[in-house]
Amino acid sequence: MxxxxxxxxxxxxxxxxxxxxxxxSDLHPPLDRHEATVEADRCYFCYDAPCMQACPTSIDIPMFIRQIATGNPIGSAKTIFDQNILGGMCARVCPTETLCEEVCVREVAEGKPVQIGRLQRYATDTAMAQQKQFYERAKPTGKKIAVVGAGPAGLACAHRLAMHGHDVTILEARPRPGGLNEYGIAAYKTVDGFAQAEVDYLLAIGGITVENGKALGRDFALADLTGEYDAVFLAMGLAGxxxxxxxxxxxxxxxxxxxxxxxxxxxxxxxxxxxxxxxxxxxxxxxxxxxxxxxxxxxxxxxxxxxxxxxxxxxxxxxxxxxxxxxxxxxxxxxxxxxxxxxxxxxxxxxxxxxxxxxxxxxxxxxxxxxxxxxxxxxxxQSFDVGPLNGSGNAIALEKGRIKVDEEGRTSLAKVWAGGDCIYGGDDLTVSAVAQGRDAAESINRTLMG
The missing domain is CATH 3.50.50.60 (FAD/NAD(P)-binding domain)
Incomplete structure (x- = not known):
């Protein structure tokens, strides 16, 4: 020693x-093809899918597992990414034992659930290793959206907006994008630089510009963004x-x-x-x-x-x-x-x-x-630092120290949405932040396109 x-x-x-x-080293080594097939065969493909109901992003879990069982991991990955573009990271860090796997019929009956998280990793890793891109940008809309924060919520929002043909600029205070996934997850859970690899995979859709080292309240004000962009999505996380x-x-x-x-x-x-x-x-x-x-x-x-x-x-x-x-x-x-x-x-x-x-x-x-x-x-x-936010223009309504939003992620300010840990009701889970970013993007798109 x-x-x-x-x-x-x-x-x-x-x-x-x-x-x-x-x-x-990797906390949960990846499954190989044979192991994934054997594990997928354990799934009952329940018609009411309690695992799907427990997933914050509502991934069709029985469907993606069935696709693995039939030798179609690429199709499985698309099923996952359709709902959760950060499905690779979520497969690694989601507390599946208290979400999808906790309600798995195998868990209830036998105390040994289908390893949903590891199967999800197998499918998404396969697609990413082949650089298989499932999504193309729609015809450019001419609309510009600013996303503050390049964490899970911001990235998910940006990707969905880019799919709809909007131009997105992500403003990130840290030197690298990724947020919690890059800076806040135990190193043994995401080895080999996976967080950055996933960011690169997501940005490959095009139409998304990331500006690092740009902090709200220091380098720009919220009023600047609402004046320059058609919409703003706040996803700063918790700084305090x-x-x-x-x-x-x-x-x-x-x-x-x-x-x-x-x-x-x-x-x-x-x-x-x-x-x-x-x-x-x-x-x-x-x-x-x-x-x-x-x-x-x-x-x-x-x-x-x-x-x-x-x-x-x-x-x-x-x-x-x-x-x-x-x-x-x-x-x-x-x-x-x-x-x-x-x-x-x-x-x-x-x-x-x-x-x-x-x-x-x-x-x-x-x-x-x-x-x-x-x-x-x-x-x-951690706590939400309201200084940079409310010092940037008109004050946004808060609830218990975080940003108050409605069911679609809209704040009290016109043109401004929010999601992730900075909003009231956030539960500090990557998968929940992804769902909030995705859903806010759909709300932004509906608003901008009439």
Missing amino acids: PEGQFKDGIAAGRLSPSQYADNF VNALHAEGEDGPGVANAVDFIAGVRQADDLGRLPVGRRVVVIGGGMTAIDAAIQSKLLGAEEVTICYRRGKDNMNASEFEQDLASSNGVTIRHWLQPKRVVSVNGTTVGVELEYTRMQGGSLVGTGETMTIAADQVFKAIG
């Missing part, structure tokens, strides 16, 4: 190159990170889990990423799980997730919780942070208070405990 493994504090190079490569409200949370060794995950995703050399020997992650969602597991995979010896409520209240699925445990992560419940303990400018632990439910509310018991830690990650959710 490399010498770095024994370093106290936060250090890089804790593992050998081969260990990093093994740790960050919620505070712990704990003493010392801005001290050394404390970082945002979302920034840590983005750093892992963009790293050219995992051996250069520093990680603590003892890591504590505060939170109970997917971000907390991803940060904790990747800390362990980078060489941390002890990783603990602390969540203020019980196991059943965690936003992370049971599958993800089990995945964390199988990677050596300890999950502790009914604990909330009180203080990040530092000695001589170095983080040495986290003081936490035990919690319990009282009269329907979460309260602290007054009893505390301390967990040794030299690195602490905050993963208690």
